[in-house]
Amino acid sequence: MRSPYRFHVMLIALLLIPTPLVLARGKGFKDVVKHIEKNYQAKKTRVPMLGVANFFVKIIRPAGVKGFKVAVFQDQDFSPAKDAIPFQTAMREAYVESKGWKPLVQMNSKRDGANNRVFIMFKENKKDVEVAVTTLEDREAAVIEVKFSPDKMAQFLDNPKIMGISLGKDIGKGNQSIFAAGGNASGVMTGNSNNGSVASVSRPKREAEPVAPPEVTILPDVPVATENVAAVAARPVLKPRVVENADVNAVTDATKAEVNESNSIRIETRLVNLNVKAVNEQGQPLNDLKPEDFTVIDDETKEEIAHFKPVTAPVNLVVMLDLSGSTKNKRKPMIEAASRFIDALPANDRMAVVAFTRRYRVLSKLTSDKTALKASLERVKGIEGGTAYYDSMWKAFDDLGQLAEARKAIVVLTDGEDESLMNSSPTTHSFDDLLQRASEDDVTVYPIYFKSVSVTRNLSWAFGGTMNLGGASTATTARKQLEALAEQTGGEIINAQSLEMLAGAYDKVARELHSLYSLAYSPDRVKHDGSFRKISVGVKRAGAKAKTRKGYFDK
Amino acid sequence: MKLLFVSIKSGLLALGLIASCAFNLYAQDARIPLEQLDKLANVAKDTVEVSLDQKLLTMASKFLNANDPTQAKIKELVAGLQGVYVRVFSFDKPGEYLMSDVEPIRNIVKAAGWQKIVGVRSKRDGDNVDVHLRLVNDNIHGLVIIAAQPKELVVVNLLGPIDLEKLSQLQGQFGIPKLDLEVKGKVRD
Numbered sequence: 001m002r003s004p005y006r007f008h009v010m011l012i013a014l015l016l017i018p019t020p021l022v023l024a025r026g027k028g029f030k031d032v033v034k035h036i037e038k039n040y041q042a043k044k045t046r047v048p049m050l051g052v053a054n055f056f057v058k059i060i061r062p063a064g065v066k067g068f069k070v071a072v073f074q075d076q077d078f079s080p081a082k083d084a085i086p087f088q089t090a091m092r093e094a095y096v097e098s099k100g101w102k103p104l105v106q107m108n109s110k111r112d113g114a115n116n117r118v119f120i121m122f123k124e125n126k127k128d129v130e131v132a133v134t135t136l137e138d139r140e141a142a143v144i145e146v147k148f149s150p151d152k153m154a155q156f157l158d159n160p161k162i163m164g165i166s167l168g169k170d171i172g173k174g175n176q177s178i179f180a181a182g183g184n185a186s187g188v189m190t191g192n193s194n195n196g197s198v199a200s201v202s203r204p205k206r207e208a209e210p211v212a213p214p215e216v217t218i219l220p221d222v223p224v225a226t227e228n229v230a231a232v233a234a235r236p237v238l239k240p241r242v243v244e245n246a247d248v249n250a251v252t253d254a255t256k257a258e259v260n261e262s263n264s265i266r267i268e269t270r271l272v273n274l275n276v277k278a279v280n281e282q283g284q285p286l287n288d289l290k291p292e293d294f295t296v297i298d299d300e301t302k303e304e305i306a307h308f309k310p311v312t313a314p315v316n317l318v319v320m321l322d323l324s325g326s327t328k329n330k331r332k333p334m335i336e337a338a339s340r341f342i343d344a345l346p347a348n349d350r351m352a353v354v355a356f357t358r359r360y361r362v363l364s365k366l367t368s369d370k371t372a373l374k375a376s377l378e379r380v381k382g383i384e385g386g387t388a389y390y391d392s393m394w395k396a397f398d399d400l401g402q403l404a405e406a407r408k409a410i411v412v413l414t415d416g417e418d419e420s421l422m423n424s425s426p427t428t429h430s431f432d433d434l435l436q437r438a439s440e441d442d443v444t445v446y447p448i449y450f451k452s453v454s455v456t457r458n459l460s461w462a463f464g465g466t467m468n469l470g471g472a473s474t475a476t477t478a479r480k481q482l483e484a485l486a487e488q489t490g491g492e493i494i495n496a497q498s499l500e501m502l503a504g505a506y507d508k509v510a511r512e513l514h515s516l517y518s519l520a521y522s523p524d525r526v527k528h529d530g531s532f533r534k535i536s537v538g539v540k541r542a543g544a545k546a547k548t549r550k551g552y553f554d555k
Numbered sequence: 556m557k558l559l560f561v562s563i564k565s566g567l568l569a570l571g572l573i574a575s576c577a578f579n580l581y582a583q584d585a586r587i588p589l590e591q592l593d594k595l596a597n598v599a600k601d602t603v604e605v606s607l608d609q610k611l612l613t614m615a616s617k618f619l620n621a622n623d624p625t626q627a628k629i630k631e632l633v634a635g636l637q638g639v640y641v642r643v644f645s646f647d648k649p650g651e652y653l654m655s656d657v658e659p660i661r662n663i664v665k666a667a668g669w670q671k672i673v674g675v676r677s678k679r680d681g682d683n684v685d686v687h688l689r690l691v692n693d694n695i696h697g698l699v700i701i702a703a704q705p706k707e708l709v710v711v712n713l714l715g716p717i718d719l720e721k722l723s724q725l726q727g728q729f730g731i732p733k734l735d736l737e738v739k740g741k742v743r744d
Contacts, residue, residue: 104611106604108596122611129614154617476601476645 028101028121029145031094032134033071036078036141039085045074064152066128073141074329079115087117087136095121095132104131109475118475127151139498270526271306272298273406273442274537274548275490275516281543285515287311294546295538298523307406309518314348315407316366317513318396322414322450323355323380324387333502334413335377341411341506342373346514352399353377356392357385358419366403389418393445393485394429400443406518408441409491411509413448413502416478431481438488439532439552445489446512447482448505450496490548527554584668585689585697587712589642591659595708598651599644605731607639609715632725638714641731649705657703660710664699672719686722695719 036042047070057065088106095101100123107118121132125147133144276294278286291308319338321327327334342351353364353376361383364376393412400408420427429437438445479493486493492512496505523533533554537546589604596602607615616633619626646652664671664687672686689697695716702709711731725731 102608102611103604103606105606106602108599108602110600124610124614150614150617476603476643 028094028099028132029069029071029143032091032132032143035085035087035090035094036071036073036136036143039090040073040076040078040141042073042076042078042141045072047072061149061152064149064155066147066149068147069143069145071143075139076141077139078136078141079138088119091119091121091134095123100124101132107475116475139500271520271522272535272552274519274521274535275407275409275442275444276519276537276546276548277490277512277515278517278539278544278546280541285311285511286539286541286544287515289517289539289541291519293540294517294519295540296519296521297536297538298521299525299533299551301524303521303523305519305521307518307520309407311514311517312346313407313518314346314350315409315513315516316400316403316405317345317349317351317408318354318366318400318410319351320354320356320392320396320410320412320414321380322387322389322412323357323383323385324415324417325384327450328384331381335380337502337506338377338413339374340503341510342370344507344510349513354392354396355380355383356388357383358388359385360388360392360395386419387414387417388427389414389416390420390427390429390431390434393434394437397434397437397441397443401441406442406520407516409444409446409513409516411446411448411506413450413496414482415450415475416447416482417474418478421474421477435481435484435488436553438485439549440555442549443489444491444516444549445485446491446509447486447493448496448502448509449479449482449493450502450505488550490550530555584691585699585712585714586638586640587660587663587699587710589640589660589710589712592642592644592656592708592710595644595652595656598646600647601643601645603641603643605639605641609637612636612639629725632718636713636715636717638712639731640712640714642708642710644708646706646708651706652708654703657701657708657710660699660701664701669699698722 033044037044050070054068056062058067092103095103101121102123103119104122105118105120107116109116115136115138117134117136119132119134123130123132128147128149130145130147133142133146135142274296278289278294280286287310291305294305296303296305319341321334321338338353345351347370348368350366350368351364351373352362352366353373355361355363363379364373367373393410396410396412400410418427418431420430483493485491494505494508496502519537531554532551534551535548537548539546593604612633616630619630619633621627621630644652663669664685668689668691670688670690672688684700684702687699687701688695689699697715698711698713698717700709700711713725
């Protein structure tokens with residue numbers, strides 16, 4: 001028997017059922033936060049002083065910002081579940097077009113098994129605009145909504161002041177050196193002496209230095225390059241060139257001599273250093289090779305190996321830590337991972353620890369004292385700032401260039417997002433400069449790609465980055481640049497997109513560093529015409545391959 | 556007389572409005588349905604999608620500093636634009652996308668009203684970068700750049716009049732990747 005109320009019940013049910021769905025849509029920030037909490041069982045991370053900051057913003061309205069909402073989720077699992085509503089759908093439902101929201105940027109990255117998603121929505125609200133930025137990574141998420149006046153923001157960007165206080169930029173100021181002032185840098189040594197010893201050592205021509213004069217000197221035992229011709233010729237140093245009237249007895253197998261028109265003897269030495277990794281067919285490192293197992297081709301010419309060091313030889317290393325705001329809450333695991341790395345290295349390896357933001361700070365000079373190195377890591381806790389990545393890397397190349405020894409490496413923990421990529425901040429050296437420099441120096445670079453979500457980064461993205469909108473591909477560009485730098489120098493980019501991966505990344509670098517052979521040769525046909533000379537290294541074993549830097553500029 | 560003046564004024568206004576709308580409509584003709592490429596997001600390692608309409612561009616250009624020569628040039632360039640739409644797909648290995656995936660876009664720019672241009676090429680990727688113009692009465696109403704490399708596909712759609720000589724200045728801005736575009740000699744066929 002049909003109930004007389006059935007129709008009414010169905011009608012009421014139909015009216016009620018869609019209600020939560022309708023209500024669940026279009027609330028922007030609230031909906032996205034709810035979606036994250038519900039679909040990923042995530043809990044918001046408490047951001048200290050957020051309420052005070054919001055109050056401050058509403059009163060002061062810095063840079064035209066009239067209000068913001070922030071929700072951060074850290075160290076939780078945001079990998080997409082099979083039955084979860086796709087995040088893209090959730091975003092579209094939260095920021096519906098009928099309420100004026102427009103999609104501005106959507107990014108999705110599945111590199112290295114991760115699944116990182118960025119959504120930026122935009123809405124006009126009379127004279128103001130609202131920007132919503134949502135980022136989801138495997139372990140972290142952030143939702144930010146900002147309302148601001150574009151006119152006031154533009155004024156602020158032209159003249160950055162808050163309450164009359166100017167916010168100047170300090171990129172490149174107050175930097176330090178891990179090495180003693182003076183000496184040569186990246187290996188071109190020229191000398192002019194009647195008694196055969198090198199009287200002076202000069203740096204190759206470079207563009208203006210990015211930093212203030214060095215304030216910190218390296219340990220006294222670090223050899224800076226003021227030495228005699230024999231020493232120069234005997235050790236593998238990139239592009240040493242010793243000219244005119246030198247003592248013939250000082251000439252070694254790695255030098256070439258000729259008599260010039262004035263009957264003085266011109267001796268020219270150019271040694272190209274290579275850090276080489278050799279692997280078998282299965283990709284396993286080959287650590288028992290001898291010089292005769294390698295072949296070196298320099299621009300189609302087979303070269304003779306003049307110097308060789310096995311994988312067990314000590315390494316000189318600069319460990320660089322990007323201490324921009326995005327890593328502020330991760331200092332403890334960063335210290336622990338770096339500390340393990342220090343322990344993992346052989347006792348005779350020497351290491352310097354450098355922190356960089358907009359400044360280049362030497363935390364520890366080059367040393368093999370592991371206790372001192374680990375103690376220096378504690379100093380990262382109080383440091384925070386922007387990211388002058390290119391200039392800091394340049395400085396590290398400068399510092400390592402002062403060492404005459406071969407086997408030099410930089411291990412840099414960073415997301416590679418130089419501020420110039422985000423908001424056109426000035427940088428002394430561009431990435432192209434840095435890449436060219438990397439091809440000239442015999443330093444192997446291992447970037448540890450450490451990218452994480454941060455409120456400050458996303459806010460800066462929403463404020464400055466989005467306005468440039470080159471920022472849409474900032475992360476991709478930065479990652480590509482890190483890959484290019486590693487490839488150019490024969491190193492490898494290592495992924496550490498979560499704290500759990502960080503220790504493993506450092507372990508891998510420690511293994512990589514001691515799978516490197518050092519070879520040096522004196523190229524036969526030096527032209528000094530600035531052309532790029534390709535280097536190819538082979539291994540005389542079936543299925544074996546060698547990896548080294550791609551080449552160098554013949555200057 | 557007054558009535559006549561009002562009528563003429565109204566007529567002129569209407570004509571202006573129609574002309575303006577017509578230009579916008581033509582510019583909208585230059586809009587390519589980039590959504591046709593979205594299926595590639597399932598196989599791509601990295602995907603970037605940027606959609607900027609005229610309002611957003613106007614707002615974004617406010618943040619470009621007119622005192623900075625580079626930014627001032629970009630500001631000038633953007634002033635006439637009515638939209639910037641970008642899709643970037645990066646792949647792990649060559650062959651993960653097929654030329655047939657790009658064919659719907661290529662078919663659109665092969666149709667009447669579009670012209671492939673010479674003189675603009677990529678220093679980096681040479682022949683792999685095609686630039687097509689949407690022309691109405693010899694005026695540029697839009698542009699499409701298709702950069703199809705083995706491991707990366709970039710499609711850029713610009714709406715509105717654009718100075719080709721200044722095209723390279725837009726690289727690295729508004730989500731447009733750096734394609735090392737250079738303009739050489741004669742630009743159009």
